[in-house]
Structures are given as C-alpha cells and as structure tokens.
Amino acid sequence: MEDIVIDVHQMSRTYNPDKVPVVALNNVHLHIERGEFTVVKGPSGSGKTTLLNLIGGLDTPTSGEVLIHGVNLTSLKGNKLVDFRLHNIGFVFQAYNLIPVLTAYENIEFILLLQGVPQEIRRKRVLELLEQVQLTDKADARPEEMSGGQQQRVAVARALAPKPQFILADEPTANLDTRSADNLLDIMEKLNRDEKMTFLFSTHDPRVMQRARRVITLEDGQIVSDTSREDTTHDSKARIT
Amino acid sequence: MFILLKIAWRNIWRNPRRSWVLVWAVTFGLWMGVFLTAFYNGLIEQRIALAINTESSHIQMHHPLFKPDYEIKHVLPEFASILQSLNEISRIQSVTSRMVIAGLAASANGSTGVVIQGVSPESEHRVTKLCQKLTSGVCLQEGNLHSVMISESLAKKLKLKTGRKLVISFTDVNGEINSAALKISGLYQTNNGPYDDTNIFVHASMLDTLRNIGAKRNEIAILLQSSEDLNQTAAILKKKYPGLKTETWKEISPELGLTVSVGDQMVFIFMGIILLALVFGIINTMMMAMLERTREIGILMAIGMNKIRLFFMIVLETSMLVALGAPPGILLGLSTVAFFARKGIDLSAYTGLYSNFGYASTVYPHISGEKVVQVLFMLVAASLISSVFPAWRSLRTQPAVAIKK
Numbered sequence: 001m002e003d004i005v006i007d008v009h010q011m012s013r014t015y016n017p018d019k020v021p022v023v024a025l026n027n028v029h030l031h032i033e034r035g036e037f038t039v040v041k042g043p044s045g046s047g048k049t050t051l052l053n054l055i056g057g058l059d060t061p062t063s064g065e066v067l068i069h070g071v072n073l074t075s076l077k078g079n080k081l082v083d084f085r086l087h088n089i090g091f092v093f094q095a096y097n098l099i100p101v102l103t104a105y106e107n108i109e110f111i112l113l114l115q116g117v118p119q120e121i122r123r124k125r126v127l128e129l130l131e132q133v134q135l136t137d138k139a140d141a142r143p144e145e146m147s148g149g150q151q152q153r154v155a156v157a158r159a160l161a162p163k164p165q166f167i168l169a170d171e172p173t174a175n176l177d178t179r180s181a182d183n184l185l186d187i188m189e190k191l192n193r194d195e196k197m198t199f200l201f202s203t204h205d206p207r208v209m210q211r212a213r214r215v216i217t218l219e220d221g222q223i224v225s226d227t228s229r230e231d232t233t234h235d236s237k238a239r240i241t
Numbered sequence: 242m243f244i245l246l247k248i249a250w251r252n253i254w255r256n257p258r259r260s261w262v263l264v265w266a267v268t269f270g271l272w273m274g275v276f277l278t279a280f281y282n283g284l285i286e287q288r289i290a291l292a293i294n295t296e297s298s299h300i301q302m303h304h305p306l307f308k309p310d311y312e313i314k315h316v317l318p319e320f321a322s323i324l325q326s327l328n329e330i331s332r333i334q335s336v337t338s339r340m341v342i343a344g345l346a347a348s349a350n351g352s353t354g355v356v357i358q359g360v361s362p363e364s365e366h367r368v369t370k371l372c373q374k375l376t377s378g379v380c381l382q383e384g385n386l387h388s389v390m391i392s393e394s395l396a397k398k399l400k401l402k403t404g405r406k407l408v409i410s411f412t413d414v415n416g417e418i419n420s421a422a423l424k425i426s427g428l429y430q431t432n433n434g435p436y437d438d439t440n441i442f443v444h445a446s447m448l449d450t451l452r453n454i455g456a457k458r459n460e461i462a463i464l465l466q467s468s469e470d471l472n473q474t475a476a477i478l479k480k481k482y483p484g485l486k487t488e489t490w491k492e493i494s495p496e497l498g499l500t501v502s503v504g505d506q507m508v509f510i511f512m513g514i515i516l517l518a519l520v521f522g523i524i525n526t527m528m529m530a531m532l533e534r535t536r537e538i539g540i541l542m543a544i545g546m547n548k549i550r551l552f553f554m555i556v557l558e559t560s561m562l563v564a565l566g567a568p569p570g571i572l573l574g575l576s577t578v579a580f581f582a583r584k585g586i587d588l589s590a591y592t593g594l595y596s597n598f599g600y601a602s603t604v605y606p607h608i609s610g611e612k613v614v615q616v617l618f619m620l621v622a623a624s625l626i627s628s629v630f631p632a633w634r635s636l637r638t639q640p641a642v643a644i645k646k
C-alpha cells in the first residue's frame with residue numbers, strides 16, 4: 001500500500017458564512033505521500049494559507065475532511081489536537097516563527113521539552129539539528145540577533161525536532177533575499193533526501209517552484225493543476241488526484 | 242516545567258518599564274495595606290486601652306440585678322471582703338469599689354442629671370487614673386470629704402469653677418431625698434465628651450455618712466496586669482462569686498466592641514479599594530501584554546503548546562511580578578509602621594472631632610504578624626485572580642487567525 005501521509009477529501013472552507021461569505025477553498029482533493037517535496041503555488045488570495053492551515057489542524061474545514069496518516073483531524077478537539085500537532089506536524093511560517101525570548105538552541109529544545117524528551121537525548125538532538133541547519137555557532141543567539149534566513153533555518157530545525165510526519169511551510173522564503181532563500185531550500189531539500197522528511201510548502205516565487213518535485217497550483221480556492229517532475233534520485237511518486 | 246518559568250521570567254523583562262510599574266503597584270499596595278491596617282489597629286487599640294484604663298477597667302462586678310440606671314438598693318454584699326480576696330489574685334493589678342448613684346447636680350445657675358461616682362480616691366486612681374484627668378484644682382483628698390470633681394464641660398454648663406459649691410441630690414431606697422452641698426475641688430477632662438457631661442466624682446464614704454446606713458458599694462472595678470488574661474480571669478471570678486454579676490469590658494461597653502468591628506470594616510474597605518485598583522492594573526497590563534503577543538501565542542499553540550501550559554505560563558508571569566513586588570511592600574509597610582510606632586502620628590490638627598469620642602490625637606500604628614499575613618494573602622489572591630482573566634482570554638486565541646497578525 002502506498003504510504004499516504006496527508007489525505008484531503010472534498011474539503012471546502014468558507015470564511016464569514018453568515019455575513020459576506022468568502023469561499024477560500026472549494027472542494028479540494030489531495031493526497032501527499034511520504035517523502036514528497038511538494039509546493040503549492042498560486043497568486044495571493046488563492047487559498048494557499050487556508051489549505052496549509054487546514055492540513056495543519058489550525059483551522060476547521062467547512063465541509064470535507066483531512067486525514068493525517070489515517071487520523072481524521074476534525075475528530076480531534078482542544079488539547080488532543082494540540083498534542084497531535086506537537087507529535088505529528090512541523091510548522092514553518094512566513095516570518096517571526098521563533099519565541100523571541102529563547103535562544104536558537106532553546107527554541108528547538110522547547111518542542112522536545114513539550115514532548116517530555118529526557119535531557120541527554122534532547123541535548124544530542126538539538127545539537128544535531130543545529131548542525132543540520134548549519135547554525136551550530138548561533139546556538140546561543142536570540143532571534144533578534146539572527147538574520148531572517150537564519151531564523152527560518154532555526155524554524156525548520158524546530159519543525160524537524162519531533163520527527164513529525166511532515167513539515168508545512170507557508171511561504172517560508174517570502175521575506176528572504178535570494179541567497180538566503182536558496183540556502184533554506186538547499187537545507188530543506190537535503191533533509192527531504194537524507195531524512196526522508198515530507199515537505200509541503202507554499203510559495204508564489206517562481207524560483208522556489210523550480211526546486212519542487214511536485215507543483216500544485218491553486219486558483220480561487222481550487223486546484224487547477226498538479227504536476228510532477230521525474231526525479232531519478234528519489235523514489236517518491238506524485239500523482240494527480 | 243522549568244522552561245515555562247524561564248519563558249515567563251524573560252517575558253517580564255521584554256517591557257521592563259511596564260513590569261516595574263506593576264511591581265511597584267504591588268509594592269505600593271502592600272505597603273499601604275500594611276500601614277493602613279496598622280494605623281487603624283493602633284487607633285482602635287489605643288481607644289480601647291484608653292477606655293479600659295480610664296473608664297471601664299477590665300472587669301466589673303455588680304449585684305445581679307444592678308442595672309444601668311443604678312437602682313440604689315442593689316448593692317454588693319460584703320464588698321470589703323470581696324475586695325480583700327480580689328487583691329490577693331496575682332493577675333489583678335488593682336481593684337477599687339464604688340457607689341454609683343443616678344442623681345441631680347445643681348448650682349445657682351441650673352441643674353442637670355448626673356451619675357454620682359462615689360469613689361475611694363486612692364484605689365480609684367490606681368484603677369482609672371482619676372487624678373490624672375484633673376485639669377485644674379486638686380484631686381479628691383481623704384481629708385476633705387465634702388469635695389467633688391466635675392468635668393470642665395459640666396462646670397461650663399453650670400457656670401461653676403473650682404472652689405464653688407455644687408449641690409447633689411438623689412433618691413434613696415426608701416424614697417427619701419438625700420442632698421449635700423459640696424465644694425468643687427477640681428475639674429477634670431477626658432477625651433470622651435458624653436462621659437464628661439454626666440459623671441461627677443465624690444467620696445464614697447461621704448455618701449455613706451450622708452445616708453447613715455453603713456458602708457455600701459454597688460460596683461467593683463478590676464484592672465488586670467494584662468489584657469490577655471481577660472477571659473480567663475473573668476471565668477475564674479464568675480465561678481468564685483456565682484451570686485454576683487461579673488462582666489468584662491466587652492460586656493460593659495458593647496459600643497467599644499462595635500468600635501473594633503467598625504475599625505475592621507474600615508480596614509476591609511481600604512484594602513478593598515487598594516486591591517480593586519491593583520486588580521484593574523494587573524488585568525489591564527497583562528491584557529495589553531497578551532495582545533502584543535497574539536501572534537506569538539498563536540505560534541506557541543500551533544507548534545504544540547497546550548492550553549494548560551499556556552495558562553500556567555501567563556499566570557506565572559503575573560505571579561513573578563507579585564513575588565517581586567511583595568517583599569519590598571511588606572518591608573516598607575513594616576518599617577513605616579515601626580517608625581511611626583515609635584514616633585507616633587500626630588493627628589491633633591485633624592481630630593478635634595474625634596478626640597471628643599475618645600480617640601487619641603497621636604496614633605501609634607501596630608500590626609500583628611497574623612494581620613500582615615492576612616493582608617499579604619488578600620493581595621496575592623487578588624493578583625492571581627486577576628491574572629486568570631488575561632490568561633483565559635489568551636486561551637481563546639485561534640492560531641490560524643493569530644499567526645496572520
């Protein structure tokens with residue numbers, strides 16, 4: 001059986017259903033398999049953030065459902081949903097992801113603390129992650145002492161820390177210059193290759209789209225195209241649904 | 242969780258000015274709370290001490306049918322032997338006996354109803370500091386039986402002064418009217434206006450000779466070594482003299498007991514105002530802090546911080562501010578109290594009115610450890626309760642909405 005991590009089923013999301021309804025997502029159907037490196041593209045307002053929020057359990061669909069590795073997100077409520085996110089979903093937002101009062105090291109460690117990982121393992125893991133995002137020397141820096149690109153890398157490390165099912169990144173490079181964006185994508189790509197970490201990110205930056213192996217295009221809340229590039233170095237299959 | 246402590250602590254210092262304002266508010270609230278409580282305590286304690294030491298004494302004993310209208314036939318049987326045995330009780334500092342009669346005082350300029358206090362001047366002075374109340378003339382002296390001490394205010398009312406004559410009269414048991422012309426030996430004044438208006442002091446032995454029925458007394462007043470022995474001593478006396486009515490000052494002057502509870506109420510009202518101001522300050526400040534951090538809270542929730550931890554973190558922040566502000570508040574409060582306890586707070590400029598009701602014009606604040614703990618507890622409780630509101634508001638943050646901010 002294929003290893004489907006994300007299963008979006010006939011999902012719609014309407015904002016303000018009572019006042020001025022905005023249909024942000026309209027009957028979206030989507031499967032993401034383990035190990036994918038997929039981008040959601042589309043113009044501003046096309047529903048990218050809405051889609052990612054729904055997949056991440058930060059928002060509830062108006063109709064339809066999201067299954068994460070077989071678990072229906074809409075069936076989880078309150079702290080159960082929070083705990084599910086803690087253990088299964090990594091988040092990288094557009095900017096200012098980090099807790100300003102914690103250092104890079106502490107920001108990553110925070111997740112492991114929430115999970116109750118013991119001290120020794122925690123330490124090893126955080127150092128390993130810092131190395132993976134090439135920020136070992138910034139371990140004790142607070143977010144304000146790091147560049148935007150460095151902050152995003154810490155955010156990726158944090159998202160990766162609990163070994164989630166997948167990482168959602170909503171326009172992670174939108175606030176970065178070209179070099180930092182490339183660097184961040186290099187790191188994400190490497191994690192995808194070496195750790196088999198599944199990435200689903202959104203962007204409207206054409207250069208970022210080129211890096212993806214599968215591109216889903218949203219327009220007015222609907223998937224208008226879903227294309228996969230052949231990638232010989234990877235065994236992930238993308239399919240149009 | 243230690244990490245929450247760390248985050249909360251660092252969050253406090255993101256806006257140091259705002260945090261210091263809150264810390265200072267807590268400090269100031271406690272400072273004022275302790276001080277005002279001590280001030281009122283001191284005022285009330287002094288009022289009571291004064292009343293006990295100069296008016297009611299700690300304990301009084303009467304004939305069981307003796308009533309406030311001093312019905313003349315209800316005298317104490319064998320008061321002399323009672324006095325003697327009371328004097329042997331070590332907890333008792335001094336004892337005196339009186340013949341208290343309701344009567345009339347008259348001068349050429351008018352007359353007025355009075356309470357004639359027939360006293361034994363020497364022992365009376367030991368119990369109620371009779372001679373200290375004197376403002377002019379001399380105290381009642383053993384040698385001069387036909388003398389009387391009246392208050393300045395009564396003298397004014399009857400247009401009398403030291404050396405003049407005052408005629409007292411009262412109805413005896415058999416309906417016969419007794420009267421005597423007495424020389425005013427001195428004038429007295431207490432800081433209890435109503436008391437001054439009605440009480441005059443004469444020799445009890447003068448009343449005995451006047452009535453020619455032997456020595457009679459209807460009141461024994463007892464001053465104790467320490468107020469703390471009050472209830473115990475009263476219980477012992479009740480047991481020892483079942484035929485007499487033994488009452489403590491609380492029973493004799495219920496209005497004094499009322500003073501205590503009114504004082505306590507004042508303290509509660511003051512504390513209430515202080516706490517209310519603090520509660521609003523904390524709520525307002527923390528709400529602002531949380532509003533500024535909406536996005537951050539959204540991210541915390543998104544990445545897996547559950548509501549219990551979030552709530553705890555915010556309450557921790559307030560608690561830390563309170564923990565910072567409380568010790569200096571207590572310290573300032575206690576040192577202010579200690580300072581004024583030695584020096585006294587002179588209210589003579591403001592208390593013209595109050596001093597007429599038995600309040601001292603210099604207040605020596607005093608507070609018990611128990612009261613300090615009470616004030617601290619109220620403040621800490623109020624702070625924690627007020628931290629719950631902003632925390633509870635934050636729990637309703639919707640991560641998807643908050644992160645857009």
Ligand SMILES: Nc1ncnc2c1ncn2[C@@H]1O[C@H](COP(=O)(O)OP(=O)(O)O)[C@@H](O)[C@H]1O
Pocket residue numbers: 015016022023024042043044045046047048049050051642
């Ligand atoms: N909280 C909201 N309330 C009302 N409308 C919203 C809200 N969030 C997004 N929308 C609308 O939904 C549509 C999709 O928004 P979004 O998912 O943010 O698109 P994108 O991320 O692609 O820019 C837009 O028309 C936007 O205006």
Ligand SMILES: [Mg+2]
Pocket residue numbers: 048049050170171
């Ligand atoms: Mg968006």
